[in-house]
Amino acid sequence: MTTISNQRAENIARNINAFDTAYQYGDDMRNVRFFSNLYKKLNKILSTLSNEDKMVIAELCEADQAKYFGLKKEEKTVQVEQTKINNMKTSTSFRKTVMLRAYHIMATTGKEWSVCLKKAWLLFRLNKEMHNGEITFFFEKKDGSLRKAVGTLKMDKIDYEFKTDNQPIVTTFTYFDVEANFFRSFKIENFMMIEPVRSPEVKTNAVLKKTPAKLIRMRRLHLKSA
Secondary structure, three states: OOOOOHHHHHHHHHHHHOOOOOHHHOOOHHHHHHHHHHHHHHHHHHHOOOHHHHHHHHHHOOHHHHHHOOOOOOHHHHHHHHHHHHHHHHHHHHHHHHHHHHHHHHHHHOOOHHHHHHHHHHHHHHHHHHOOOOEEEEEEOOOOOEEEEEEEOOHHHOOOOOOOOOOOOOOEEEEEEOOOOEEEEEEHHHEEEEOOOOOHHHHHHHHHHHOOHHHHHHHHHHHHHO
């Protein structure tokens, strides 16, 4: 008999889907410890559930992730997944990457989950926008100083053939530095922000704020009379 609530099943499935099944092969020991502890915690939770509850969770998990945790899906569901897997691959991949990044940032910085998840989605946006053109952004360097960089991943800007739109490693962000004219990377937990695009009106207001008060009043009068 099923006793697990939909919300709890979704929470467990979300953690399973975001789990890095290859964590043991990584070089970052903090990352290894984090996923090792998460693996033990998830297995402990699953051991308290009935087979019916596990099946509910399995239906919400990706096939490979469910198999890793010993969860079995109904045969019919597995067959349906196989027919849809090619169409769903991209969507599943980027969502998993976002979750893995959020977990890594939380493990390395100790910040709240909501903060880490927000930064992970910003990194996804950065990667997506770089494939469309040049983007200015900021990240913290190893010495603690702030670096402003202009990067891109657009094909016509780089003499390099990408096999995928995904980043090669989850824990680092690789980009082509437009100013330096070669590839660079930074740790995702050191990412700060994307420089906001300023419209002409915003730029004008910024200039006015930096201008002496008397000149500001003269410009405002001129704008009103125009």
